[in-house]
Amino acid sequence: MPDQARLSTKSTKPAAVTGPQKMTPSEAFVETMAVNGVTDIFGIMGSAFMDAMDIFAPAGIRLIPVVHEQGAGHMADGYSRVSGRHGVVIGQNGPGISNCVTAIAAAYWAHSPVVIVTPETGTMGMGLGGFQEANQLPMFEEFTKYQGHVTNPARMAEFTGRCFDRAMSEMGPTQLNIPRDYFYGEIKAEIPQPSRLDRGPGGEKSLNEAAALLANAKFPVIISGGGVVMGDAIEECKALAERLGAPVVNSYLHNDSFPASHPLWTGPLGYQGSKAAMKLIAQADVVVALGSRLGPFGTLPQHGMDYWPKNAKIIQIDADHKMLGLVKKISVGICGDAKAAAVALTQRLANKTLACDATRAERAVTIQAEKDAWEKELDDWTHEKDAFSLDMIEEQKKEPGNYLHPRQVLRELEKVMPEDVMVSTDIGNINSVANSYLRFEKPRSFFAAMSFGNCGYAFPTIIGAKVAAPHRPAIAYAGDGAWGMSMMETMTCVRHNIPVTAVVFHNRQWGAEKKNQVDFYNRRFVAGELDNQSFAGIAKAMGAEGIVVDQLEDVGPALKKAIDMQMNHGKTTIIEIMCTRELGDPFRRDALSKPVRFLDKYKDYV
Numbered sequence: 001m002p003d004q005a006r007l008s009t010k011s012t013k014p015a016a017v018t019g020p021q022k023m024t025p026s027e028a029f030v031e032t033m034a035v036n037g038v039t040d041i042f043g044i045m046g047s048a049f050m051d052a053m054d055i056f057a058p059a060g061i062r063l064i065p066v067v068h069e070q071g072a073g074h075m076a077d078g079y080s081r082v083s084g085r086h087g088v089v090i091g092q093n094g095p096g097i098s099n100c101v102t103a104i105a106a107a108y109w110a111h112s113p114v115v116i117v118t119p120e121t122g123t124m125g126m127g128l129g130g131f132q133e134a135n136q137l138p139m140f141e142e143f144t145k146y147q148g149h150v151t152n153p154a155r156m157a158e159f160t161g162r163c164f165d166r167a168m169s170e171m172g173p174t175q176l177n178i179p180r181d182y183f184y185g186e187i188k189a190e191i192p193q194p195s196r197l198d199r200g201p202g203g204e205k206s207l208n209e210a211a212a213l214l215a216n217a218k219f220p221v222i223i224s225g226g227g228v229v230m231g232d233a234i235e236e237c238k239a240l241a242e243r244l245g246a247p248v249v250n251s252y253l254h255n256d257s258f259p260a261s262h263p264l265w266t267g268p269l270g271y272q273g274s275k276a277a278m279k280l281i282a283q284a285d286v287v288v289a290l291g292s293r294l295g296p297f298g299t300l301p302q303h304g305m306d307y308w309p310k311n312a313k314i315i316q317i318d319a320d321h322k323m324l325g326l327v328k329k330i331s332v333g334i335c336g337d338a339k340a341a342a343v344a345l346t347q348r349l350a351n352k353t354l355a356c357d358a359t360r361a362e363r364a365v366t367i368q369a370e371k372d373a374w375e376k377e378l379d380d381w382t383h384e385k386d387a388f389s390l391d392m393i394e395e396q397k398k399e400p401g402n403y404l405h406p407r408q409v410l411r412e413l414e415k416v417m418p419e420d421v422m423v424s425t426d427i428g429n430i431n432s433v434a435n436s437y438l439r440f441e442k443p444r445s446f447f448a449a450m451s452f453g454n455c456g457y458a459f460p461t462i463i464g465a466k467v468a469a470p471h472r473p474a475i476a477y478a479g480d481g482a483w484g485m486s487m488m489e490t491m492t493c494v495r496h497n498i499p500v501t502a503v504v505f506h507n508r509q510w511g512a513e514k515k516n517q518v519d520f521y522n523r524r525f526v527a528g529e530l531d532n533q534s535f536a537g538i539a540k541a542m543g544a545e546g547i548v549v550d551q552l553e554d555v556g557p558a559l560k561k562a563i564d565m566q567m568n569h570g571k572t573t574i575i576e577i578m579c580t581r582e583l584g585d586p587f588r589r590d591a592l593s594k595p596v597r598f599l600d601k602y603k604d605y606v
Contacts (some may be wrong), residue, residue, distance in 0.1 A: 100116055227291020229257050396581065404580065
């Protein structure tokens, strides 16, 4: 029998077990998580893992129950992205686990070291079509870096440890699949100590080639990517940029990868990004993609500009060699850690006379001029000016109530963002426009659904982020469509005292797709309208605070009040912004074209 001290409900964390010991598989599982520093797990309780769950508390592990398992997966993602440590999610076998697929896919594209624990049908019932039976490994095969399937109870600690190690070494989700009957019995096991890679700067040859290109560059530009955030390489990126006098652009949806107050910062590339960043990278003769896979959606033409420099030499630095040259043709590929590689390049350039030194002052003037021009354009860009948006603005003047221009709202929110803020954004039209307005001073501050682009991402992700960093203000941006997929997690915040703030842009439509119907389908609107109830009222019914904002001068004070409620009173607040139906640039212009019809009954639908 297990020692009674280990079954105590006291929160005192027991000392880690060392050497081979007699224990249950549940104890081996829990002890291995504990030695990997796990203190929080997101999920919904279930009979499949109840024996292990029974001893979470004495091991110092808190299970945070959620409303829906997809939310649990996103919370584990947000927790991981803020802390730099594992996020862990668990659920009942079958439907509880299948509910997590979307969230794990989002974590995969965010390179988050999330471990999803998937208890499975018992071994004696597999293949019989029993209750909640599912083949759970294929579900996650595309979205995990490693899948550990416990093949014998005696190997529980081994597979658990390997999943936690691989999540960190591969920088992505891993799956730990455990037949539910394997939690029981008596085994002899040794708890494996965590193994972490010591990453280097890359090969000498490729580093020397990159340094030679930079030494001769006349207009170098640095792309600071997600690898800079994950590698804690902000200071090293700054040092390289300052040595070169190079403008720094954020890669798409990594607005926190370089401090916005730095004179060389120019803003993000990609959809609804910074014109200053795009105009400057268009002038580059050498581009350093530091910790970036150069994903295709993050370099698409935007604002009418095909800005990617066609003749520039590209130096790509990524810890995953499979990403080098995958999307863009490169001149030098460095398989290395962003931090170490930046240091190595800076050292190689330290005592050299660089071609770009002669134009440093001129380039600084150009950088500042482009930034000033973009800031003025944003100040003056109070509303969308396409024909449809102007029509909608006029139409809404006839409706009761007042409706705010989204761009003006985003600018007001930007002005009062608290120091050390964390912001998550959902997918959608207004959230994408927010890309131009969100600026950060430190890493691990901005979270978006990345390439998977799933709705319902932002709110549960910021909940997980808040659990990891309760001392930091946490804000989620969501449109009304995406909010409908995630607002039930407000109850998680209230039930478990996890105070956050959500800003919901209420424009009564699926805006991103509706703009495609405007531009490509002659305003034939299908399934794009949303008839919503009061989101602030629903928030109050769930035990949170709710604020409706329909005057521009109230936007800043509403956010300040919500943050005060969050940080000083432990309250979650939902701010409902009543927005016009105007729309930004189409979301997928690259994937659509004008329709062609051949059958007579569809001839008018062109």
